[in-house]
Amino acid sequence: MRVTDEEFELLVEEALDSIPEGFHKYLQEVAVDVEDMPDAAVCRDLKIRDPRTLLGLYHGTPLTKRHVEAPFRYPERIVLYKANIENMCRSRARMVEQIRKTVLHEVGHHFGLGERQLRELGY
Numbered sequence: 001m002r003v004t005d006e007e008f009e010l011l012v013e014e015a016l017d018s019i020p021e022g023f024h025k026y027l028q029e030v031a032v033d034v035e036d037m038p039d040a041a042v043c044r045d046l047k048i049r050d051p052r053t054l055l056g057l058y059h060g061t062p063l064t065k066r067h068v069e070a071p072f073r074y075p076e077r078i079v080l081y082k083a084n085i086e087n088m089c090r091s092r093a094r095m096v097e098q099i100r101k102t103v104l105h106e107v108g109h110h111f112g113l114g115e116r117q118l119r120e121l122g123y
Contacts, residue, residue, distance in 0.1 A: 030107075105118050
């Protein structure tokens with residue numbers, strides 16, 4: 001299923017808005033960007049053979065890993081890969097669900113959750 005860039009970004013905003021209010025203050029410095037596909041450098045760094053399998057990526061230092069002795073850090077960023085999400089969704093309802101799941105997965109990394117923990121939570 002394909003949607004316009006504007007509609008996709010609206011769905012991402014809706015997913016972010018669905019996060020409980022108390023967490024929003026911890027997400028103020030996190031940029032959420034949409035790209036079509038992961039580039040070769042990202043795939044190489046993550047040892048991903050098939051770039052079509054990556055739906056989103058968190059770039060940054062999780063809140064649980066920060067400390068005052070290392071105040072400098074790169075900007076926090078979540079990237080969603082639009083073409084990959086579109087390719088796996090056959091309906092708008094499925095796309096809404098997948099975008100929300102991917103956003104929550106990447107936000108989970110920001111809060112310090114690992115892949116295993118996120119899988120156990122269904123993300």
